[in-house]
Amino acid sequence: MSRLPKYIEADDVKRVLKMTDLIPIIEKAMGNFSKGEDGGVVQPARSFIPVKKHAGSFIAMCAYSEKDETLATKLLTRYQENAGTGIPTHMSAIILFEPSTGELKSIMDGDVITSMRTAAASAVATKYLAPENSKILCILGSGDQARSHYKSLHHICNFEEVRVWSPTFKNAQDFSSQLKSKVCETVEEAVRGADVIVTATFAKQPIVEWEWVKPxxxxxAVGAVNKKWQELSSELMQKSVVHVDSREAAMKESGDVIISKTEIFAEIGDLVNGTKEAQKEKTTVFKSLGMAMEDAVSAKLVYDKHMENQ
Ligand SMILES: NC(=O)C1=CN([C@@H]2O[C@H](COP(=O)(O)OP(=O)(O)OC[C@H]3O[C@@H](n4cnc5c(N)ncnc54)[C@H](O)[C@@H]3O)[C@@H](O)[C@H]2O)C=CC1
Ligand SMILES: O=C([O-])C1=[NH+]CCC1
Incomplete structure (x- = not known):
């Protein structure tokens, strides 16, 4: 193997990474993660460095999966105030190592992977938890994650209607002109009657109330990635059956979980492994925070596919 790592840019990641390949890989990874030591996953809690002077944060996420033979770290910035400036709010790179020798294999764009693997994790949750014959999808937010979720969730359900709401009406209109959907003026209008709801916003206070949500x-719930922030009201969290990607991370990083003091029923991996039963008939929440493990398996898939074409 050459000692020079392969640089894989965003367009190449986009070219080789397909949602249909990614969803089952993320499903398996979530299952392995929730098996504890038997799953062979090592994923320490991520580090956050506040870049207070510039209202940003720097996040380092590492994981090793013995079963998937992948060892990687993602370095990510989250600068919310970039919104509307033309600079993305999240930017990242993933560094992939060869687990058998420790060699550096690749440095690749992490933006496309972050977008797609987060939406793939929600697709897995939706597969286990959405009501049968779900027809109406509601998306709150019109940014990067909103768009990737539109695409991934269509692989799981045959939606007849998609509704989008965003705090800036014009952004929702742009979304709707590119991805077939109906623009809603209020969150309540978008949420009422929807079978599947995605919250992919920068909200710090709850925007969704229990009484609007169809039983x-x-x-x-993809946003609110901070112990002081919420996208869902405490009542909604307490009355729903709550699932997370990682219990440990949720208890440390999720305001939706911590502030509401809700009980966590299961990790999505527990549903995948069959150690907890999916309760499709109940109102369910998947509180997603994102896992390094998801980046590691996605990066390996990208690397292997990219090298096949070299
Ligand atoms: N769970 C996970 O694995 C991941 C979560 N995220 C989080 O998902 C959320 C969305 O991320 P992106 O789509 O990449 O960002 P983006 O910058 O592309 O879009 C953000 C959206 O939030 C809306 N927004 C801004 N302020 C708001 C407010 N006060 N109330 C309601 N909506 C507001 C914006 O209008 C925009 O539609 C962020 O909180 C982000 O940190 C991002 C990546 C992975
Ligand atoms: O897992 C991830 O990449 C992120 N979670 C919150 C912001 C980015």
């Missing part, structure tokens, strides 16, 4: 609906 039995499934919610993928």
């Amino acid at each position: 039995g609906a499934h919610i993928n």
Whole structure:
């Protein structure tokens, strides 16, 4: 193997990474993660460095999976105030190592992977938890994650209607002109009657109330990645059956979980492994925070596919 790592840019990641390949790989990874030591996953809690002077944060996420033979770290910045400036709010690179020798294999764009693997994790949750014959999808937010979720969730359900709401009406209109959907003026209008709901916003205070949510609906809550922030009201969290990607991370990083003091029923991996039963008929929440393990398996897939084409 050459000692020079392969640099894989965003366009190449986009070219080789397909949602249909990614969803089952993320499903398996979530299952392995939730098996504890038997799953062969090592994923320490991620590090956050606040870049207070510039209202940003720097996040380092590492994982090793023995079963998947992948060892990687993602370095990511989250600068919310970039919104509307033309600079993305999240930017990242993934560094992939060869687990058998420790060699550096690749440095690749992490933006496409972050977008797609987060939406793939929600697709797995939706597969287990959405009501049968879900027809109406509601997306709150119109940014990067909103777009990738639109695409991934169509692999799971045959939606007849998609609704989008965003705090800036024009952004929702742009979303709707590119991805077939109906623009809603309020969160309540978007949420009422929806079977599957995605919250992919920068909200710091709850934007979704329990009484708007159709009984039995499934919610993928992707934003509010801070112990002081919430996208869902405490009542909604307490009355729903709550699932997370990692219990440990949720208890440390999720305001939706910590502030509401809700009980966590299961990790999505527990549903995959069959150690907890999916309760499709109940109102369910998947509180997603994102896992390094998801980046590691995605990066390996990208690397292997990219090298096949060299
Ligand atoms: N769970 C996970 O694995 C991941 C979570 N995220 C989180 O998902 C959320 C969305 O990320 P992206 O789509 O990449 O960001 P983006 O910058 O592309 O889009 C953000 C969206 O939030 C909306 N927004 C801004 N302020 C708001 C407010 N106060 N209330 C409601 N909506 C507001 C914006 O109008 C925009 O539609 C962020 O909180 C981000 O940190 C991002 C990556 C992975
Ligand atoms: O897992 C991830 O990449 C992120 N979670 C929150 C911001 C980015």
